[in-house]
Amino acid sequence: MDSEEEMYDESEEEEVSDDDHNMVMEPEVSSTTATYDSQDETYPHEVLSPEMIVQHMIDCIKDVNTIVELPATITRILLNHFKWDKEKLIEKYYDGDQEKLFAEAHIISPSRRGQASGSSNQVSVSSTTRSTRSRAAATGRSADCEICFSTLPTTVMTGLECGHLFCEQCWSMYLTSKILHEGISETISCPAHVCGILVDDATVMRLVRDQRVRLKYQHLITNSFVECNRLLRWCPAADCGRAIRVNYVDSKPVTCTCGHRFCFSCAESWHDPVKCFWLKKWVKKCDDDSETSNWIAANTKECPKCQVTIEKDGGCNHMICRNQSCKADFCWVCLGPWEPHGSSWAALQRYLHYCNRYMNHMQSLKFEHKLYAKIKAKMEEMQKHNMSWIEVQFLKKAVDVLCQCRQTLMFTYVFAFYLKKNNQSIIFEDNQRDLEQATEQLSEYLERDITSDILIDIKQKVQDKFRYCDTRRSVLLAHVHEGYEKELWEYQGSL
Amino acid sequence: MANIAAQRIQREFREVIKSEEVAKCHIKLELKNDEYTELKGEIAGPPDTPYDGGVFQLDIIIPETYPFNPPKVKFITKIWHPNISSVTGAICLDILKDQWAAAMTLRTVLLSLQALLSAAEPDDPQDAVVARQYKEQQSVFRQTAKHWTYIYAKGPHREAELEAKVSQLRGMGFEEHKARVALSTCDWNIQRATDHLIS
Ligand SMILES: [Zn+2]
Ligand SMILES: [Zn+2]
Ligand SMILES: [Zn+2]
Ligand SMILES: [Zn+2]
Numbered sequence: 001m002d003s004e005e006e007m008y009d010e011s012e013e014e015e016v017s018d019d020d021h022n023m024v025m026e027p028e029v030s031s032t033t034a035t036y037d038s039q040d041e042t043y044p045h046e047v048l049s050p051e052m053i054v055q056h057m058i059d060c061i062k063d064v065n066t067i068v069e070l071p072a073t074i075t076r077i078l079l080n081h082f083k084w085d086k087e088k089l090i091e092k093y094y095d096g097d098q099e100k101l102f103a104e105a106h107i108i109s110p111s112r113r114g115q116a117s118g119s120s121n122q123v124s125v126s127s128t129t130r131s132t133r134s135r136a137a138a139t140g141r142s143a144d145c146e147i148c149f150s151t152l153p154t155t156v157m158t159g160l161e162c163g164h165l166f167c168e169q170c171w172s173m174y175l176t177s178k179i180l181h182e183g184i185s186e187t188i189s190c191p192a193h194v195c196g197i198l199v200d201d202a203t204v205m206r207l208v209r210d211q212r213v214r215l216k217y218q219h220l221i222t223n224s225f226v227e228c229n230r231l232l233r234w235c236p237a238a239d240c241g242r243a244i245r246v247n248y249v250d251s252k253p254v255t256c257t258c259g260h261r262f263c264f265s266c267a268e269s270w271h272d273p274v275k276c277f278w279l280k281k282w283v284k285k286c287d288d289d290s291e292t293s294n295w296i297a298a299n300t301k302e303c304p305k306c307q308v309t310i311e312k313d314g315g316c317n318h319m320i321c322r323n324q325s326c327k328a329d330f331c332w333v334c335l336g337p338w339e340p341h342g343s344s345w346a347a348l349q350r351y352l353h354y355c356n357r358y359m360n361h362m363q364s365l366k367f368e369h370k371l372y373a374k375i376k377a378k379m380e381e382m383q384k385h386n387m388s389w390i391e392v393q394f395l396k397k398a399v400d401v402l403c404q405c406r407q408t409l410m411f412t413y414v415f416a417f418y419l420k421k422n423n424q425s426i427i428f429e430d431n432q433r434d435l436e437q438a439t440e441q442l443s444e445y446l447e448r449d450i451t452s453d454i455l456i457d458i459k460q461k462v463q464d465k466f467r468y469c470d471t472r473r474s475v476l477l478a479h480v481h482e483g484y485e486k487e488l489w490e491y492q493g494s495l
Numbered sequence: 496m497a498n499i500a501a502q503r504i505q506r507e508f509r510e511v512i513k514s515e516e517v518a519k520c521h522i523k524l525e526l527k528n529d530e531y532t533e534l535k536g537e538i539a540g541p542p543d544t545p546y547d548g549g550v551f552q553l554d555i556i557i558p559e560t561y562p563f564n565p566p567k568v569k570f571i572t573k574i575w576h577p578n579i580s581s582v583t584g585a586i587c588l589d590i591l592k593d594q595w596a597a598a599m600t601l602r603t604v605l606l607s608l609q610a611l612l613s614a615a616e617p618d619d620p621q622d623a624v625v626a627r628q629y630k631e632q633q634s635v636f637r638q639t640a641k642h643w644t645y646i647y648a649k650g651p652h653r654e655a656e657l658e659a660k661v662s663q664l665r666g667m668g669f670e671e672h673k674a675r676v677a678l679s680t681c682d683w684n685i686q687r688a689t690d691h692l693i694s
Contacts, residue, residue: 146598147562148499149506164598173499174597177563191563191597193590 043252045264046245048232050222053243056232057225060084068093073200074107076221080186081105084229106189106198108161145170147191160203164192171207175199179213185220235260236267251276272408273480274415278491282414286355354417361410364443368403375399375446385455394463398446401466405439405473415480420490424483431476438469500561504531507600514602522605532557536568538605540648541613545640546574549648553608554584555601565595568604573672575636575643575679577617577626586611587621624680632682639679646675660685664692 048056061075064086068075081104082089092101102109143154147170157165166174170191178188188199204217226232226243235242237260244254244264251265253272262269266276268283379392412432419425442465445458483489508531511517511524523537536553540546551574556567568591570584578587590599590607620626628636642657644650660683664674669692681687 147503149503149510166598170499170597174563177560181560193596193599193603194594195596 043250043254043264044247045254047235047255047257048243048245049257050241053222053226053232054218056245057222060086064089070110071200071202073202074110077107077186077198077200078105080224080228084225106196107200108197112161147174158207160190160197160199162190162192162195162197164190164195166191168207171203172209175204175208175217176210176213179204179208179217179220183220185217186224233264233267236262269407271411271414273477274411275484278418279411279414282417285351351417354413358410358413361406361413365403365406365410368399371399371402371446372396382455387455391459394459394466395446398442398462398466401470401473402439402442402446405435405442405469408473408477409436409439412476418491420492422488422490424479424488428476428479428483431472431479435469435472435476438465438472442466442469500557500559501531503562504534504557504601507602508534510600511602511605516602516606521609522602524601524605534601535571536601536605538609538612540644540650541609544613545637545652546576546612546644546648546650548652549644549650551612551648553605555604562597562599565591565599566601566604567591568608573643573647575625575640576612577615577620577622577629578611580622581625581643581676581679582622585621587616587619628679628682635682639683643675643679657683660688664688 057076058072060079061072064075064079065072067090068078070078078089078093078101079086082092099109099111141154142151143157143165144151145157145165145167147166150167152167156168158168158171159165174191175188178184186198188204189195190197190199201217201221205214208214208217226234230249231247232243232245233254234240235244235256235258237256237258240256240258240260242256242258244256246254246264249265251263253261253270254264255261260269263271263276266280268276268279271279274282375395375398379395382392382395383389409432412428412435416425416429416432419428442462445462445465448458480489508524508526511522514522516522517524521539525535525537527533527535534555534557536555538551538553540549540551550572552571554569554571558564558567569586570579573581573584575581579585586608588607588611590596590604615629617626617629625636628639638654638657641650641652642654645652645654657678660678661671661675663685664678665671667689669677673692674688677688677691678685681691
């Protein structure tokens with residue numbers, strides 16, 4: 001069998017199972033998206049399993065091939081060269097200089113194909129002074145391999161369209177070394193000096209027999225396909241292995257089959273209302289500042305002068321030791337003397353204010369699965385108290401809303417951190433405060449023990465609260481979005 | 496060591512031994528151990544360069560993945576050249592990095608290094624100090640390189656004037672090589688070289 005077909009056939013066989021997979025997956029996707037967010041539906045996206053990714057790559061190649069009519073493996077190199085932008089490839093292919101295009105993509109032009117191969121190896125690449133002279137010139141039925149330096153029958157000598165021949169064993173070792181040790185797939189070139197012609201998939205599949213290396217190669221090719229392709233993105237959840245496919249790039253939420261919901265544009269967890277740019281800046285700031293904050297958290301609070309343990313009894317960080325014989329003036333956060341704390345202190349204080357709240361919601365979200373488990377137990381218990389399955393569903397819904405509110409609140413602190421004060425920012429902060437209070441109350445209700453006496457009472461309270469939270473969350477988001485549209489937001493810090 | 500690496504070096508070694516360049520004393524290759532993992536190379540300074548007449552020794556380490564990865568090569572002989580570190584002997588040359596190809600050999604490496612001595616690439620420097628001098632003070636650079644070749648590589652051109660300056664600093668109690676480096680770095684200005692040594 002032709003080895004080119006082999007690589008693509010292997011994946012095509014999986015096509016059958018893909019369909020099954022697909023059918024199982026579809027309802028899952030819709031079930032996870034059927035929450036209170038309507039935004040997912042406005043941004044169409046498709047979840048691709050590893051097999052579907054390969055299939056998608058093959059489809060892209062086939063699409064282009066019906067037009068350009070080149071071997072699939074050559075088309076893949078060309079597509080990769082254009083970051084899998086089909087239109088751009090086709091445009092360049094028909095409007096531009098094809099010879100130049102092939103040279104830039106490091107492949108031998110099909111029009112020159114067959115001239116170099118099979119004939120001698122006197123290709124003009126050895127013109128520079130530093131290059132080796134072509135040793136592989138065949139003398140009768142044997143030839144020298146320039147890698148292992150063995151004289152071998154010409155039947156075991158092979159190469160790419162450039163005509164540089166090496167023995168099959170050396171090729172196999174060369175490719176294995178590149179794939180396994182260097183993790184390269186797209187950019188493996190002919191081993192001849194100053195040649196640069198890229199190795200195609202068919203050649204790899206033909207010359208590498210080790211299954212482990214072949215799998216790694218296919219894996220690397222798929223990975224590069226996803227990473228290069230603007231319309232694809234790996235699900236960032238650990239060990240997920242699926243990719244999301246969209247029709248156009250936008251900073252909108254996408255939901256993977258594994259349940260992870262993230263921003264397609266920046267791959268962070270979905271972060272409405274803050275924009276990707278500011279979130280990126282924030283994450284970087286948190287990383288840079290984590291040492292400072294860790295130091296602060298780790299330090300026990302003792303008066304830096306007399307070592308008496310002290311408690312902070314108000315919002316102000318300007319501390320005065322109560323030990324009458326000490327009375328040291330110092331800063332609560334850094335424990336240094338109070339005196340030099342000017343504006344940099346205020347900036348740190350401001351950052352800590354936002355950071356603490358951001359972290360608080362993030363931490364709470366991490367316990368999400370525990371809360372779901374706890375709620376499930378509660379729901380079971382309530383069903384024992386003559387409530388139907390339908391009647392107890394409000395609890396799950398409440399947790400859903402709670403998590404959404406925390407996620408939104410978490411990112412409102414990033415948004416607010418970079419926001420300049422104006423009339424709109426005051427409204428925003430009111431909305432934020434209101435949502436935060438309601439969310440904490442909802443959280444409290446859900447933590448409470450549920451006894452049969454208060455069952456009806458609590459149901460009403462929880463329902464009212466989560467509906468309120470949900471409404472307030474929508475109001476807050478709508479206000480921020482309106483602000484984006486009307487350009488009401490002003491930022492502090494450089495863009 | 497991988498079979499192919501040892502096999503390759505054995506054959507390459509034989510190839511270099513009988514090559515015309517060896518016959519003309521332009522390059523030399525010696526084994527340092529029986530495993531073919533370490534070798535000593537030697538190249539003659541090319542004519543019409545400040546290195547003419549000098550003999551430069553190289554340290555060659557063969558990685559296990561040879562010939563799919565390049566050999567590790569550095570100068571043992573001290574040399575004043577923009578692409579070679581005057582301190583460590585490390586070389587900045589594309590074929591010893593990403594431009595290495597499995598079909599290249601130690602012979603081509605030695606010949607490429609010889610070519611590098613003929614044509615420096617100051618825009619891709621290994622030694623910034625030397626590269627600056629090469630670009631801004633060609634004649635001082637040539638004189639310095641000749642002097643280093645004479646001192647360290649048995650070169651024929653004695654640069655009496657420069658030697659005198661080194662002696663002068665030695666008289667002040669500085670170690671000879673350090674004094675030479677300082678003077679070379681400061682374009683042979685005694686005052687600046689002294690400051691350089693003190694700071
Ligand atoms: Zn071979
Ligand atoms: Zn080639
Ligand atoms: Zn996922
Ligand atoms: Zn984003």
